[in-house]
Amino acid sequence: MTPLQPARGTHDLIGEEFRRHRHVVDASRRIAATYGFVEWATPVFEDTRVFSRSLGDTSDVVTKEMYTFADRGGESVTLRPENTAGICRALVSNGLTQTLPQKVFYAGPMFRYERPQKGRYRQFHQIGAELIGAAEPLADAEVIALGWHILRALGFDTDDVVLELNTLGDRESRDAYRAALVDHFAAHRDALSEDSVARLERNPLRILDSKEARDAPAVAAAPTIGAHLTEAARAFYDGVKAHLAHFGVPFRENPRIVRGLDYYSHTAFEFVTTALGAQGTVMAGGRYDGLVEEMGGPPTPAVGWAAGVERLAMLLGAAPASVRPVAVLPVSEAAEADAIRLTQQLRQHDVPAEMAYRGNLRRRMERANRIGARFAVFVPAEAAGIVQLKDLDSGAQHDLPRDEVLARMRHEYRREA
RNA sequence: GCGGGCGUAGCUCAGGUGGUUAGAGCGCCAGGUUGUGGUCCUGGAUGUCGUGGGUUCGAGUCCCAUCGCUCGCCCCA
Structure with a gap:
């Protein structure tokens, strides 16, 4: 029998990898709260219609990339491939369309049945923000x-990540632009790659972000949406850019950013890095004014983004340090009971404390070192009430009453929090 | 779904053209030191060489298949 491995495209988060992951989620959760975004947790699986309705049924997305199952009752359920549709469904299910706007933050696992590669997994994690009900x-x-x-x-600056911004305009602008693009690329059909010829039928906007070198000349010569924007759409886009300046957010306009699905309109943006090979987009979003209505709610404007936690975690510089506990060491077997009591008192003071299960003093010191302990406390069997506190970085050691040790440790660890 | 690369100890990897009992470093266990770590010294354990088949007197090494990992393509909600 072959050894059990995690299922293809899934991975375990242990040690440093977990700390990176958690750091990304904790930091974004904290900052989202300062912007008034409130965290929601929606189910990891939904009625398949939640997703098929939002995606349409023609795309690859639905046909080959969703984890879809029939449950025991015969209902078709799908592991969520993203969370925007679920948030919109939850908004409608809970009657929150009556209390808009809603500012929602989420973090959790998502599932896509695709070939794993760098920064892309079948079970992965996203954080995201949705602002629903403000046009x-x-x-x-x-x-x-x-x-x-x-x-x-998270430590990225303008050298690492660039905000690329575009507008898809309103429906009228977009239809006009799509027609102009089809005209343009049809005229250059012979110069296009095989993939892009196929896109011409299915999704002409996607030709704009083709990676094929031979498409580059035709893409460079392609019209941009600017000339096709309605007055209203242009004014909206100008407004977004002006407000970004007020918020102090630098950006670069990139007319090649597109979205495949019909409910997107106006703003489309991506934060992009060059540090991840082919998977350069680190956070992406846009305005999706049509989606809440697709979920059975009233027409409701909305805008949001999502970001892959794995990709962000992979780009962090140094991994966050793990907690450095206090190691409690009974000096002899007779002191063990007393050492247990002290360990427990430390924990009750919110001080991380550990005591080894076995070994002589030397072994226990080695272990204290190995788990990265910051302090050691030696508990002798005699001289009740007096222990030795050792700073493991400096090596300094002092006799102290145990109450004093408790007070000092409590202070030491409160400062770190 | 398609294409490239790689599978040897817990980890990172060595093992010209096939040849005795498969190695190193790190890690792990133990001793040097029965009451004080990081350094040092000594000793020890650990492998279906991814799996199955084939060629051969003989396969970690060559051939075929298969599985897995990985990078990229398609797609990207």
Whole structure:
């Protein structure tokens, strides 16, 4: 029998990897709260219609990339491939369309049945923010500012990550633009790659971000949406850019950013890095004014983004340090009971404390070192009430009453929090 | 779904053209030191060489298949 391995495209988060992951989630959760975003947790699986309705049924996405099952009752359920549809469904299910706007943050696992590669897994984790119920450009800018703030807090600066911004315009602008693109690329059909010829039928906007070198000339010569924007759409886009400046968020306009699905309109943006090979997008979002209605709610404007935790974690510089506990060491077997009591008192003071299960003093010291302990406390069997506190970084050691040790440790660890 | 690369100890990897009992470093266990760590010294354990088949007197090494990992393509909600 072959040894059990994690299922393809899944991975275990242990040690340093887990700390990186948690750091990303904790930092974004904290910052989202300062922007007034409230965390929701929706189910990891939903009625399949929640996703098929939002995605349409023609795309690859639905046909080959969703984890879809029939449950025992014969209902078709799907592991969520993203969380925007679930948030919109929850908004409608809970009657929250009556109390808008809602500012929602989420973090959790998502599932896509695709070939794993660097930074892409079948079970992966996303954080995301959705601002539902505000049609103003200010909402787009604030959502983007939140994303930028989080990336900054994680240590990225303008050298590492660039915000690329575009508008898809309103429906009228978009239809006109799509027609112009089809005309353009049809005229250059012979010069296009095989993939892009196929896209011409299925999804002409996607040709714009083709990675094929031979498509580059036709893409470079392609019209941009600017000339096709309606007055209203242009004013909206100008508003987003002006507010981004007010929020202090730098950006670069990139007319090649597109979205495949019909419910997207106006703002589309991506935070992009060059540090991840082919998977350069680290956070992406846009305005999706049509989605809540697809979920059975009233027409409701919304804008949001999502980011892959694995990718962000992989780009962090140094991994966050693990907690350095206090190691409690009974000096002899007779002192063990007393050492247990002290360990427990430390924990009750919110001080991380550990005591080894076996071994002589030397072994216990080695272990204290191995678990990264910051302090050691030696508990002797005699001289009740007096212990030795040792600073394991400096080597300094002092006799102290145990109450004094408790007070000092409590102070030491409170300062770190 | 398609293409490239890689599978040897817990980890990182060595093992010209096939040849006796498969190695190193790190880690782990133990001793040097029965009451004080990081350094040092000594000793020890650990492998279905991914799996199955084939060629051969003989396969970690060559051939075929298969599984897994990985990088990329498609796609990216």
